[in-house]
Amino acid sequence: MANQVERQILQRSDFGYFDIWKTAIEERTGVQITPDRERALSLLLNRRMTEVGCLDIDDYMNEALDVIRGAKEWSDLVDSLLVKETSFFRHRPSFEFVSQWVKQTVSSKHFVGPLWVWSLGCSSGEEAYSLAITIERAMLEVGRKPRFGVIGTDISRDAIFHARRGIYRKSKMAAVDEATCGEYFTQVGKQLWRVNADLRRRVCFLTSNILTDKSPLIRRKLHLIYCQNMLVYFRRWKRRELVNQLTEHLDSNGCLMLGLGELNNWNPHGFTRVAARSVQAYSRVKNIEQGEAQ
Numbered sequence: 001m002a003n004q005v006e007r008q009i010l011q012r013s014d015f016g017y018f019d020i021w022k023t024a025i026e027e028r029t030g031v032q033i034t035p036d037r038e039r040a041l042s043l044l045l046n047r048r049m050t051e052v053g054c055l056d057i058d059d060y061m062n063e064a065l066d067v068i069r070g071a072k073e074w075s076d077l078v079d080s081l082l083v084k085e086t087s088f089f090r091h092r093p094s095f096e097f098v099s100q101w102v103k104q105t106v107s108s109k110h111f112v113g114p115l116w117v118w119s120l121g122c123s124s125g126e127e128a129y130s131l132a133i134t135i136e137r138a139m140l141e142v143g144r145k146p147r148f149g150v151i152g153t154d155i156s157r158d159a160i161f162h163a164r165r166g167i168y169r170k171s172k173m174a175a176v177d178e179a180t181c182g183e184y185f186t187q188v189g190k191q192l193w194r195v196n197a198d199l200r201r202r203v204c205f206l207t208s209n210i211l212t213d214k215s216p217l218i219r220r221k222l223h224l225i226y227c228q229n230m231l232v233y234f235r236r237w238k239r240r241e242l243v244n245q246l247t248e249h250l251d252s253n254g255c256l257m258l259g260l261g262e263l264n265n266w267n268p269h270g271f272t273r274v275a276a277r278s279v280q281a282y283s284r285v286k287n288i289e290q291g292e293a294q
């Protein structure tokens with residue numbers, strides 16, 4: 001049986017109530033609330049209203065959607081609504097490509113370090129730490145000093161809080177083999193492992209909304225932008241628009257990596273898709289030969 005608040009939400013859905021919320025969420029975060037997620041939104045609103053002790057749906061909406069007064073409530077709501085699923089070395093072929101790309105890039109006589117990498121939509125940090133491990137190993141393998149930094153950004157404050165702590169359940173570290181675990185993690189609890197301080201120092205995390213905050217580096221361009229499993233929640237035209245903007249933050253030898261199939265038929269001026277079909281990576285046209293060699 002729907003309670004009082006849920007009844008109000010369901011009644012209002014006929015009058016565009018969901019449309020107001022859905023529009024606000026999409027305009028502010030880019031994330032689309034598809035019909036199959038409306039029920040989740042209704043339950044979430046119901047729960048939040050109960051938690052804050054508000055019984056009137058209009059009062060709640062006016063407060064939560066107010067950009068200044070509702071900032072905290074809005075951020076909590078968004079935090080609960082976003083899909084933050086992630087894991088270490090989530091897409092293995094992409095990390096293999098990163099390793100090859102790093103070796104090639106830092107071996108070039110034109111390369112001036114340090115190497116700057118952006119993990120965009122990094123959730124609780126597994127992706128950014130996986131990148132840092134991959135990059136450090138690749139640099140050492142070609143005899144370079146590991147001079148690099150990884151910046152992880154995400155709209156979710158909660159995810160960034162966890163990312164900064166760098167503590168993970170062993171059950172969530174299936175893709176981290178024993179050698180990597182021993183080298184980069186320390187056990188800090190019964191089933192808990194923490195990323196070692198040396199690696200944590202290489203990775204910096206920021207709460208940031210890609211729709212409003214753009215690049216995390218102000219004066220520098222990035223060498224690698226790694227953005228996977230975030231754009232899938234955005235409309236296609238929005239993905240295209242965002243990715244076009246991302247290319248502006250890339251160094252002239254930079255590379256942009258997306259999740260496989262997240263953006264089809266994207267042919268931006270001056271960029272070309274590189275590498276094998278199992279990876280969706282782009283670099284500037286002058287690097288075609290470099291890309292094809294891989």
Ligand SMILES: C[S@@+](CC[C@H](N)C(=O)[O-])C[C@H]1O[C@@H](n2cnc3c(N)ncnc32)[C@H](O)[C@@H]1O
Nearest residue numbers: 029084086121123154155156209210228229230
């Ligand atoms: C499914 S997770 C993907 C995590 C990681 N990239 C991976 O592939 O494992 C998507 C992440 O995108 C973040 N996100 C969604 N909209 C965002 C926005 N507008 N700005 C920044 N991050 C956003 C979410 O908070 C979530 O953590």
